[in-house]
Amino acid sequence: MSVHTVKEILASLRRKESKPSEWTETALRMIEQHDPTIGAFLTVDGERALERARRLDGEAFDGALFGVPYALKDNICTRNLKTTAASRILESYIPPYDATVAQRLAATQGVLLGKTNLDEFAMGSSTENSAFQLTRNPYDVKRVPGGSSGGSAAAVAAGMVPFALGSDTGGSIRQPASFCGVVGLKPTYGRVSRYGLIAFASSLDQIGPFTRSVEDAAFVLQAISGHDERDSTSAPQDVPDFVRGLEGGVKGLRIGLVTGLDEHGVDAEVQAAVGKAVQTLQDAGAEVVEVHLPHLRYAVATYYLIAPAEASSNLARYDGVRYGRRAAGQSLAEMYENTRSEGFGMEVKRRIMIGTYALSSGYYDAYYRRAQQVRTRIREDFEQAFKRCDVIVMPTTPTTAFPLGEKVDNPLQMYLNDIFTIPANLAGLPALSVPCGVSSEGLPIGLQLLAHWWDEATLLRVGHTYEQARGFAMPLPRMGA
Amino acid sequence: MGYETVIGLEVHVELKTKTKIFCGCSTNFGDPPNTNVCPVCLGHPGTLPVLNRQAVELALKAATALNCQINQDCKFDRKNYFYPDLPKGYQISQYDQPIGEHGYVEIEVDGRRKRIGITRVHLEEDAGKSMHGEDGRHSLIDYNRTGVPLIEIVSEPDIRSPEEARLYLEAIKSIMQYCDISDCRMEEGSLRCDANISLRPEGSTEFGEKTELKNMNSFRNVQRGLEFEVQRQTQLLEQGQAVTQETRRFDEATQTTVSMRSKEEAHDYRYFPEPDLLFVHIDDAWLDRVRAELPELPAQRRARFEQELGLPAYDAGVLTAERAVADYYESVVAAGSDAKTASNWVMGDLLGYLNAQGLTVEASPVRPEQLAGLIAQVDKGTISIKQARDVFKLMCESGKDAEVIIKEQGMEQISDEAVLVPIVEEVIANNPKSVEDYRAGKQKALGALVGQTMKATKGKANPAVVNKLILERIGG
Numbered sequence: 013m014s015v016h017t018v019k020e021i022l023a024s025l026r027r028k029e030s031k032p033s034e035w036t037e038t039a040l041r042m043i044e045q046h047d048p049t050i051g052a053f054l055t056v057d058g059e060r061a062l063e064r065a066r067r068l069d070g071e072a073f074d075g076a077l078f079g080v081p082y083a084l085k086d087n088i089c090t091r092n093l094k095t096t097a098a099s100r101i102l103e104s105y106i107p108p109y110d111a112t113v114a115q116r117l118a119a120t121q122g123v124l125l126g127k128t129n130l131d132e133f134a135m136g137s138s139t140e141n142s143a144f145q146l147t148r149n150p151y152d153v154k155r156v157p158g159g160s161s162g163g164s165a166a167a168v169a170a171g172m173v174p175f176a177l178g179s180d181t182g183g184s185i186r187q188p189a190s191f192c193g194v195v196g197l198k199p200t201y202g203r204v205s206r207y208g209l210i211a212f213a214s215s216l217d218q219i220g221p222f223t224r225s226v227e228d229a230a231f232v233l234q235a236i237s238g239h240d241e242r243d244s245t246s247a248p249q250d251v252p253d254f255v256r257g258l259e260g261g262v263k264g265l266r267i268g269l270v271t272g273l274d275e276h277g278v279d280a281e282v283q284a285a286v287g288k289a290v291q292t293l294q295d296a297g298a299e300v301v302e303v304h305l306p307h308l309r310y311a312v313a314t315y316y317l318i319a320p321a322e323a324s325s326n327l328a329r330y331d332g333v334r335y336g337r338r339a340a341g342q343s344l345a346e347m348y349e350n351t352r353s354e355g356f357g358m359e360v361k362r363r364i365m366i367g368t369y370a371l372s373s374g375y376y377d378a379y380y381r382r383a384q385q386v387r388t389r390i391r392e393d394f395e396q397a398f399k400r401c402d403v404i405v406m407p408t409t410p411t412t413a414f415p416l417g418e419k420v421d422n423p424l425q426m427y428l429n430d431i432f433t434i435p436a437n438l439a440g441l442p443a444l445s446v447p448c449g450v451s452s453e454g455l456p457i458g459l460q461l462l463a464h465w466w467d468e469a470t471l472l473r474v475g476h477t478y479e480q481a482r483g484f485a486m487p488l489p490r491m492g493a
Numbered sequence: 494m495g496y497e498t499v500i501g502l503e504v505h506v507e508l509k510t511k512t513k514i515f516c517g518c519s520t521n522f523g524d525p526p527n528t529n530v531c532p533v534c535l536g537h538p539g540t541l542p543v544l545n546r547q548a549v550e551l552a553l554k555a556a557t558a559l560n561c562q563i564n565q566d567c568k569f570d571r572k573n574y575f576y577p578d579l580p581k582g583y584q585i586s587q588y589d590q591p592i593g594e595h596g597y598v599e600i601e602v603d604g605r606r607k608r609i610g611i612t613r614v615h616l617e618e619d620a621g622k623s624m625h626g627e628d629g630r631h632s633l634i635d636y637n638r639t640g641v642p643l644i645e646i647v648s649e650p651d652i653r654s655p656e657e658a659r660l661y662l663e664a665i666k667s668i669m670q671y672c673d674i675s676d677c678r679m680e681e682g683s684l685r686c687d688a689n690i691s692l693r694p695e696g697s698t699e700f701g702e703k704t705e706l707k708n709m710n711s712f713r714n715v716q717r718g719l720e721f722e723v724q725r726q727t728q729l730l731e732q733g734q735a736v737t738q739e740t741r742r743f744d745e746a747t748q749t750t751v752s753m754r755s756k757e758e759a760h761d762y763r764y765f766p767e768p769d770l771l772f773v774h775i776d777d778a779w780l781d782r783v784r785a786e787l788p789e790l791p792a793q794r795r796a797r798f799e800q801e802l803g804l805p806a807y808d809a810g811v812l813t814a815e816r817a818v819a820d821y822y823e824s825v826v827a828a829g830s831d832a833k834t835a836s837n838w839v840m841g842d843l844l845g846y847l848n849a850q851g852l853t854v855e856a857s858p859v860r861p862e863q864l865a866g867l868i869a870q871v872d873k874g875t876i877s878i879k880q881a882r883d884v885f886k887l888m889c890e891s892g893k894d895a896e897v898i899i900k901e902q903g904m905e906q907i908s909d910e911a912v913l914v915p916i917v918e919e920v921i922a923n924n925p926k927s928v929e930d931y932r933a934g935k936q937k938a939l940g941a942l943v944g945q946t947m948k949a950t951k952g953k954a955n956p957a958v959v960n961k962l963i964l965e966r967i968g969g
Contacts (some may be wrong), residue, residue: 089539102538109532208539214768243541244770313580322768327569328582329536333634348575371763373574380765 015171015488017180018080018228025079033078035245036065036123039081041454042172043125047490051147052157052167054086056126057096065123075251076235082117083176086127087165088219089115089208093124097171097210099338099417101330101355111208112240113177113219115455120235125173128163132357133327134184134212136160137429140420141359148416149191150489151455155413158188161222165192168222169489175223175232179209181216182315183408184432186445187223190408190458193447193486195475200466201440204233205240211326213319214245218326218436223383226446226475230254249466257469262329263297265474267402271302273308278432285449285457288408289478293405296481298474303397303404305471307389308435312427314390315434318371320477324367328354362423398464403474406432408458409446432460442468446475447486456486480487495871496692498723500577506663506675507619507683508551513640514618515542516586520642526635528880534578541769544569549592549773550640551674552616553783555644558672559611559665560788560861565775567592569767574760578621578634583587586645588764592775598668599792601661601810606820609661619643643846644674645930648818650689650700655719659712659833661815662686667791682799686715687881691736692726701726702736705733709743714796718743721750794819802832802863811840817854818844821861828865831872838864841887858892859885867895873907875899887963908955910962913946917962920945928967939963 016024024030040058047053058076061081068079084090089107091114096102097176117124131141139147139162147162149155151168157166161178165188165452168176178185180198197220204219211217234255239248265292294300316443332338332351339354341347357363366451369377397404419426436443441462446460460479463471513520533540545921556563569590589654596611606920619641623634646665653659666684677684687716691703698861709715721743726736789797790812798819800810813819818839825835827839843864847857867888871881876899899905907913918941921928930938946959 087539089537095538097538105538107532107537107539109537109540206539207541208653210538211769242543244543245541245768321765325573325583325763325765327581328573328575331575331577331582333577334535334580335537342579368763371765373763375759376763376765 015224016174016421017224018077018174018231019225020079021080022231023215024062026073026454029448032066032068032123033062033080034234036061036081036125038257039125040060042170042360042464043167044159046061046172047140049153049491050150050166050170050172051145052170052172053083053126053161054098054127054129054142054163057093057124058126061123061125068121068123069103073135073417075119077117077120077122077231077354078317079123081123081125081173083125083128083173084114085130085161085176086180087130087136087179087210087212088127088177089263090124090127093127095127095210097133098130098144099330099355099357099360100143102109102210103143105336107147107208109208112205112238112242114208116236118179120237128161128167130163130178130184131160132360133323134160134179134181135363136367136416137183137426138416138419139163139185139414141189143357146416149413149437149455150491151193152453152490155415155455156191158191158409158413160184160188161196162188162220162415162421163260165189167194168194168224168426170191171217171488172493175221175228177219177232178222178457179212179213179217179219180433180437181218181319182437183349183430186222186329186408186433186443186458186460189445189455190447190460191413191442191454193446193450193489194222194224195226195229196220196445196458197233197468197472198436199233199237199301199468200247200442201247201437201464203270203442203468204236205238205243205246206238207246209291210448211322213322214326215322216315216319218437226444227255227442229444230258230476231474233472241378247466250333252469254469254472258473260473261297262293262477263472265298265403265470266401267293267298267474268298268303268397268404269300270305270308270404270406272304272325275408275431277410278407281451282409282411282457289448289459289482290405293474293478296477302400303400305326305390305393305435307386307393307396308431310386311390311434311438312431313350313439314383314386315426315430317379318387318438320363320367321370321383322367324364324371327356327360327364333467359423387438389434394435394439394441394462399449402463402470404462406460406462408432410458412451412453412457436462441465444471444475446479448478449484450487454487495695496727497695497697499650499691499693499703500650500658500719500759501506501650501689501804502648502658502661502663502712503687503689504510504648505685506555506646506648506665506669506677508548508642508644509673509675510545510547510551510642512545514545514548514616514642515640518612518640522683524637526633526637526752529637529701534580535636536582542585542767543597544642544770548616549775550783551642552592552614552644553671553775553780554672554787555595555674556614556644557594557780557783558674558769558787559596559598559614559646561593561596561611562780563593563775563780564590565777565780566590567775568772569770570764571767572617573763576620577632578623578636578639580636580639584618584620584771585767586617587615595751598661598664600657600664602660604806607657609657612647612649614644614646617643619644628718640726651888652716653697655716658688658719659716662712664791665817667814667816671788671790685710688715688719690719690722692723692730701730702738703741704736704738704742704750707740707753709744710745714743714745717748718750721748725750744918751762788816789818802826804836807842808833812836815854821854821857824861825865828862830865830868835865838868838885844880846886858890859888863888863894868955870895870899876906877956880904903953904956905953907950907953908958910958912961913950913958916949917946917959917966921950921963921966931967942967
């Protein structure tokens with residue numbers, strides 16, 4: 013198996029050593045060969061992808077991602093292409109419009125291959141909450157790929173596509189990137205338009221790329237960033253040249269190490285790998301300082317009030333009236349009840365109930381309002397921390413990929429897996445997961461970097477510098493037991 | 494024991510924007526069902542609202558015209574409930590930071606001014622319209638109205654009678670129309686009204702148990718529904734029974750109210766800040782501009798008509814209720830007519846004709862200058878006031894100027910003494926009995942002579958001139 017980065021594919025196409033259709037064919041072959049085992053894709057749009065690629069064969073190299081095949085998480089709406097959010101309730105939903113990111117990628121002349129699996133409505137950390145199928149970790153098919161963007165992470169890790177988009181509400185890009193040994197980036201809240209992303213928690217959701225290198229992440233981020241008038245929360249912020257910003261090293265940059273992470277049960281091998289990565293950055297000229305995030309310990313609890321509260325409202329539209337699944341009922345109330353009972357899975361129902369409760373009259377102040385106040389504290393923690401450093405370093409996850417089924421019946425255990433990823437969402441910060449080693453069991457370990465609001469440039473530069481300096485290449489996945 | 498009625502109104506007013514509040518769809522009323530819709534207003538997965546600034550502008554104008562304090566940092570909230578005509582399962586509204594608070598309007602009750610407090614004015618989106626099939630098995634939904642911008646105007650419980658409620662509602666409508674905020678057509682649903690009503694023993698300061706009244710689709714029905722409710726609650730209380738807190742619906746057919754749902758079934762709307770929209774900041778410049786651009790409001794105009802034009806209060810009230818009528822009236826006066834004469838014409842013949850034809854004053858076939866022209870013809874003595882009313886009818890039908898019609902109809906009044914003297918002398922010569930009678934003191938005989946002269950001139954003679962000429966010849 014040989015895999016290529018976006019950069020390599022673009023170089024080959026630019027030199028006319030290959031044609032777009034060849035890359036699409038290769039990708040489709042890889043999917044055909046490995047996806048029956050991995051289960052990354054919910055929909056493969058092969059014929060149309062080939063058609064698009066063949067049309068590009070005859071055209072001059074033009075767009076920024078000309079001829080590069082890619083996949084989208086199946087909660088990103090694509091016109092005339094089924095988009096399910098891995099939910100029974102949207103089983104046969106075909107959007108009448110394209111998400112802004114889908115439009116922007118189409119404008120760069122990339123080739124969309126299909127839609128990837130996820131935890132239903134992006135609620136989960138293992139992709140096991142998909143209503144349709146399991147996705148397996150390419151490094152160990154008995155283990156989860158992480159979630160909720162497990163399909164996109166696994167598709168890139170398995171070499172089926174050089175990049176894919178996911179969405180990150182509490183770690184749903186970075187955690188699976190870490191588990192699957194690829195690069196995952198959650199941009200600053202407001203950097204990428206959410207228009208067309210099926211909402212889970214509107215104030216936390218952000219779309220970002222999975223790639224095989226930090227440089228590729230910069231390519232893709234460039235293509236999808238920028239203000240969109242259809243999303244009021246997308247910021248009218250200048251988009252710097254991320255690719256050009258990669259060079260320059262880390263000399264003189266201050267790397268913040270968060271104190272007191274031990275209490276969160278970080279696996280020794282993970283700790284060692286992250287420690288080594290910090291050493292690598294130090295060797296490259298970075299200065300290490302300690303930072304405190306005193307409210308970090310409340311992040312998971314805060315998140316599990318705010319996210320479900322927003323979700324309980326965001327998912328109200330799935331009522332069987334206008335689109336999607338409708339169950340029969342003798343009355344309107346019964347139709348609603350049956351539709352939603354049959355259409356939603358267990359975890360989605362759990363979160364709708366938690367969220368409904370948190371917003372209920374009489375409980376609002378104690379739960380939702382309090383959670384928003386803690387959220388502000390967490391944000392302030394980061395403001396303080398970034399006065400002392402340029403980038404904060406943490407493990408992406410406390411452990412490596414866990415076995416399929418291990419946490420399915422223990423939602424709290426599952427939630428705690430997101431302890432290090434959730435803070436960036438609550439604060440709206442950009443964060444990156446870069447592979448930093450492999451455990452004794454051959455499982456990837458992720459290094460997480462967080463930067464100041466809107467400073468993806470520094471984030472990517474540090475990630476890129478580390479990647480160049482780390483002194484090893486990630487082993488290719490075994491794709492088998 | 495006597496009871497005091499306590500009423501508060503919640504009035505919904507659709508704003509006159511071209512497009513919806515959160516998407517680019519048209520707000521046009523009466524288009525075929527589900528033609529003014531898009532993925533955003535249909536609540537498709539992944540879509541997001543984008544605020545229409547014009548809706549904020551109109552809401553700001555309304556709140557200002559209703560004397561509200563403006564929240565210069567206002568925000569939107571989600572009001573969560575399930576209903577098929579609400580595509581997202583929540584309505585984007587304003588909860589704890591509405592655009593305006595603590596305002597008031599003035600009404601006139603039995604010749605006395607009364608101030609009705611306004612608790613709040615907030616901006617929100619309208620829902621669609623459900624139509625229930627006659628078979629009882631199917632319902633159809635039209636989403637054209639989904640996302641049309643609305644303001645909700647909530648009054649204080651300051652209203653003390655069904656009549657006051659109607660007057661308050663008319664005052665709101667008038668202000669909205671003056672400011673060009675809304676059409677306020679109750680029959681099209683661009684103005685809707687719910688009422689909270691309770692009774693309490695006279696002199697009591699505590700509120701009684703209230704009912705909420707819905708589905709009153711005309712100004713008259715608002716008053717009738719409330720009147721019925723006063724009766725119903727009075728009866729209950731007099732029989733020693735309690736009023737149940739509930740929502741009741743006005744039934745037009747029976748002119749009564751019927752129970753819809755009790756308080757136990759009341760919703761918990763689970764309001765929370767809308768995360769898809771930013772805070773709206775209304776800066777001083779914006780607020781100042783809206784204040785400066787506010788037109789003269791009905792109450793001010795009414796006072797001016799009374800004070801500057803010397804109109805009776807009744808006339809001023811009728812003429813200023815609708816901005817277009819007041820504008821029309823002022824144009825007539827500006828074209829040279831006497832204020833009271835013009836008022837009589839506009840309130841009487843003009844509005845009478847327009848109402849009979851179902852026309853708005855904007856669609857009047859007679860323009861203000863034309864009406865002024867007609868009045869001038871009367872003033873000059875060309876035609877009598879009686880003739881003028883006939884001319885007005887012809888003007889309405891033809892759109893022609895008064896002068897043209899008077900010529901066409903040969904209606905000019907004869908005031909020329911040189912023409913009238915021979916006719917008068919002939920009448921006197923032919924009616925010696927009447928002349929004798931008059932000289933003997935019978936005043937009525939003068940009328941007979943004038944009548945004969947009028948008859949001889951086919952009614953065109955100027956009666957005043959004829960009178961004078963006859964008296965000169967037979968008078969003492």
